[in-house]
Amino acid sequence: MQIKPLVVIGFVGTVLDAATGPARWERWRPTVAIGMYEDLAVARLELLLDERRFTKLAATLRHDLAQVSPETQVQIHDFHLADPWDFEQVFAALHEFARSYPFDVEREDYLVHISTGTHVAQICWFLLTEARFFPARLLQTSPPPKQRTGDCGSYAVIDLDLARYDRIAQRFARERADTASFLKSGIATLSPAFNRMIEQIERVAVRSRAPMLLLGPTGAGKSMLARNLFELKRSRHDLKGRFVEVNCATLRGDGAGSALFGHVRGAFTGAQGERAGLLKSADGGLLFLDEIGELGLDEQAMLLRAIEDKRFPPLGGDREVSSDFQLIAGTNRDLAEAVLQGRFREDLYARLNLWTFYLPGLKERAEDIEPNLDFELERFARLNSERITFNREARERYLRFAMSVDATWPGNFRDLGASVTRMATLASQGRITVEVVDEETARLGRLWGHSRRGVAGNGHDSLLQAVLGDAIGEIDRFDRVQLCEVLRVCAAARSASDAGRTLFQASREKRTSSNDADRLRKYLKRFGLEFAQVQAAAKALPSLK
Template identity: 70%
Template sequence: MKRRVVIGMLGTQIDAGSGTARWERWRPTVSLGMHEDFLLDRLDLLFDARRYGKLAKAVTEDIAQVSPETQVCHHDTYLSDPWDFEGVYATLHDFLRAYDFRPDEEDYYVHITTGTHVAQICWFLLTESRIFPGQLLQTSPPRKQEGVEGSFAVIDLDLSRYDRIAQRFEQQQLTDRNLLKSGIATRNRAFNRMIEQIETVATRSKAPMLLMGPTGAGKSQLAKRVFELKKLKHQLPGRFVEVNCATLRGDGAMSTLFGHTRGAYTGATSDRAGLLRSAHQGLLFLDEIGELGLDEQAMLLRALEEKRFLPVGSDKEVESDFQLIAGTNRDLHEAVGQGRFREDLLARLNLWTYRLPGLAERVEDIEPNLDFELERWSREQHQRVTFNREARAHFLSFATSIEARWSGNFRDLGASVMRMATLAKAGRIQTELVDEEVERLTRQWRSGGEPSPLEALLGERVAALDRFDRVQLEEVVRVCAKSKSLSQAGRELFAVSRQQRASTNDADRLRKYLARFDLEWEQIRESALS
């Protein structure tokens, strides 16, 4: 059997005692040798030899009386301040790094009953991180009916062994992710994976986050949900502050963001804190950050790095410790190349970057979002409205088809539901009302929106395509537009069938398919980049 080894700190108060009366007191370190069901082979005792050497010697002699087979090893451990977390952790960490662990021969425990609360926390962290390769050992004083040795308990920090704890942890993760999705049971795998990572990052990191995606894709809502999640976990005691940078122009941009002093410019009749100071200990969401001027970008970068900045008209710096989430529908890398966005600011923002797909890229999520928007309208208006079966099927058939552009993304869907719910008679949306809404949306997208990628390529020839061919070709064009080469596009499009063939030439197969419609990959890429 393996030898049992305990590492513990000398209890400078509770381990003390003299005369025969000491045997009537519970002393945690001495009690380690009193348990018949916990035979101790070695005790590594940590203490300040200069101050507590005499007490350590007495405790060692008493352990020898109750457990002669236990070897007690003394370790002179000096703590200048036993309540200084950094100092205690460093001392214990260095001790463990130099320790000759032999896990094949010995089982290790750390006695957390003695020492200051700071030391106990440090032992916990060192054990949890596996720097100490063992388990926690907690001893407790005796009850009236028990002997002087008291009781002990072994605490295993391997959470995977505790099913209920693991289940609660998993359930909390699901709850947090559900919050980030506004309670919508989304089905798009890529989107759900992105939300899973955002939940992890939001919980563990205070670094800036960059949300990319088209207008109406939900960047602002997601930023608010991130704030709510961090608020629930007591990570951000401050406010959620939001501004669309596209609305900031001229001298007012600096003042709005960084504040100003009285008399800084004409009309500045009083001091103004500015949004960055308003977001102190909270979250600042700068939507459309690509619209900020270069001067504002430079000030923002300094505020992010140093948590300090100068209000307009002031020669005294102010502080603000905020977390930043930025949103954009622009390609900021392209903006850097054009000199419209600072490369150093983008590097600071680009640690956690996520692209939110548009609604047309998440057709499987249209149905749950439809239910969410209808439920929200009913709740806000205190009036229950539902689809009849045929009307619901009709609307979803259109909403998930290639004809539905959803150029405004979730804003278009929300507005559509609001119109149908408002016009519904007796709280029921009928097929006739859906027909009107489909016509309204189609007219809106045709008159105000840009043509789809396929329409841009084929022009009037799109009308000659069967619906089956159009749906298929639309997806092929989408993949080709984002691929760096014809071969890469072919591998993605034929990922399943290529595994069933002895020889593969995905590029040639894709080239022949595109040729049926007088299209080439280079043509698609040029159209996507233009």
């Protein structure tokens, strides 16, 4: 393998490299030392120096480097800094140098020498190299322990690709895992898709302050995730302000604009004093706008301006106030559909839609019911100073119910939390028994029964009529009951695979089902139906909206 020529870029040390007369060879000079290392063959030295001020130093370095390393080409760039301790000036100058330098990484290797120049210059070298503006490794040279004539000291090459350093890489991997666990409130979730999404959210939260949009049904955990993101960013000193949460569904009329943007005295009837508003309260912090799809169009327009300009006028006022906040929005609505219907501003949706994440409901994360069950028991113990556990049979029975088709979990994790709280409260001697579980599952059946009867008895009968038309009379009553249940599951599912997993869960656990979506399609085909057709019909029925 052919070794590529090595190019070293760095400042000339106007103090360390400056020496004249024969005695200069008794001193350690970092730039000259680069040419003296026997195992470091440097093809070219690119030196940054204000030649107009240091003409003699430049000539001396050229001469001495030619003596110690005649094969090294020396190129001096006239580099003037009015104040070498001004970070902005140094960074801008080195950034411009990097942009204009003709790097050829296919034919040359590069090192950036960081032992010369001010501390500000060394920091800038590091930042620009780490960000790959300089496609290089770092070269650090050091003087000998004792000044010995002709001793060039030592050097070290530092690669900023942290993946090359096992201990550092392991440390960062642990930190990422800890951060992901924190965002999940310490719950050991098992859903691969959900875990991948949390990892993405963590990366976005650390690297970006752009708005984030959290989609998902009520009770899926949007509010908890937003608060955890705030705590994460505050722990990293990215935010200094408060966490402000607003449920936009509670804002109506003049009160909506006043609550969000504040008002001046006399802005509307009853405005007897000034009000700062929640956007101002979130200055320097994080604003979580839950159910943003319920916000009025006027408030949406003002919010867009506040996001983009970080300034907005309070209601009735002409003097703008400023607020720099991180925005997270949540909704269980389809905002794209709301844009088409004219209920949500397209420009605001475009601004929010940069980082969009869907938080699935409990039914879509059956594998995570058990770890969330343990989380809810731990939370009960913290709040009530009493540890409650299941006996083995009771736990198995509750989990079978929780992951069955009969468990609809319309309130998602809120329903699960309330269920655990009831069982833990009713448990005697710290143990949840089979009897307690049976009472709770019966209670959940009654709680969900009304909504299910209303849907299954009306909406899904209507769905059956909508998809079959006159052909409904040709189907046996036995098949009609089964098909109605299948349609109910299809209408609520995100995909054919999701519906298949719900419908054929028992056979999946026995490993007798390999392709749930295909089984579902074949079943529907018996009645001349397709999954997409069922979902389209369900969306068109008012009773299922």
